Amino acid sequence: MKRNKKRIMIALLAICALAAGGAAFTAAISGNLPATAVAGFHQTTISGAHADSVLWDVTSDGQYVADAKLVLSNQADSAQLPAGSVVEAGFDTTGNGTATLTTCTKGAVDGTDANATDYTCTFGATTYPVNQATVFNVSVTDSNGNIL
Numbered sequence: 001m002k003r004n005k006k007r008i009m010i011a012l013l014a015i016c017a018l019a020a021g022g023a024a025f026t027a028a029i030s031g032n033l034p035a036t037a038v039a040g041f042h043q044t045t046i047s048g049a050h051a052d053s054v055l056w057d058v059t060s061d062g063q064y065v066a067d068a069k070l071v072l073s074n075q076a077d078s079a080q081l082p083a084g085s086v087v088e089a090g091f092d093t094t095g096n097g098t099a100t101l102t103t104c105t106k107g108a109v110d111g112t113d114a115n116a117t118d119y120t121c122t123f124g125a126t127t128y129p130v131n132q133a134t135v136f137n138v139s140v141t142d143s144n145g146n147i148l
Contacts, residue, residue: 048140048148049087050075052116058130065091065128070104072140073116074148080115084143089121091133099137 044054052071059066068089074081081087088101107118140148 043135044138045135046138046140048075049073049081049085049138050078051138052110052113054136056136059125063130064126065123065130065133066125067123068104068121068136070119070121070138071110071113071116072119073113076148078115080109080117081140081148082142085148086141086143086145087119087121087138088141089136089138090123091128092135092137093128093132095134097135099135101137101139 049072052073053069054071055069057066057069058064070087070089072081072087073079087104087106089104090099090101092099102121102123104119104121107120110116110118142148
C-alpha cells in the first residue's frame, strides 16, 4: 500500500507541474481571433473585425517584426469588410497600453475564405524589436474613423 501511495503522489505532482507550466505560458488574447495560433506575442487585441489568421514575419536576423499578414472578415456577419475600411496595426513596446499604428495594405480576397480579405501591415526594419513587442493591436474602422 505504501508503494501505491508513493506512485499516486508522484502522478499528482507531475499533473500539478504540467498545469502550472501551461498556465505560465498562456497569453491574454482579446477581440475576435482565430481559435488556434502557432505563435504570437504576449497579447493580441483586435477591434472591429474577426481575424481568421495572423502571421508575423521577422527580419532575417530574427530581431525585429518586419510585417504582419492578417486575414480579416466582418465581425458582425463574417462577410467581407465594408468598402473603405481602414485597417491599422502596431505593437505596444512600452507596456502602457498604447501603440503607434501603421495603416495596412488591402490585398485580395483570401483564397480559402471568400468572405475574408488579406491585409499586410509593413513596419520599419527596426521599429519593433521582437523582445519588446508585447501587445499587438489591430483597429478596423470605417472611412469616418468609427470602429466597425
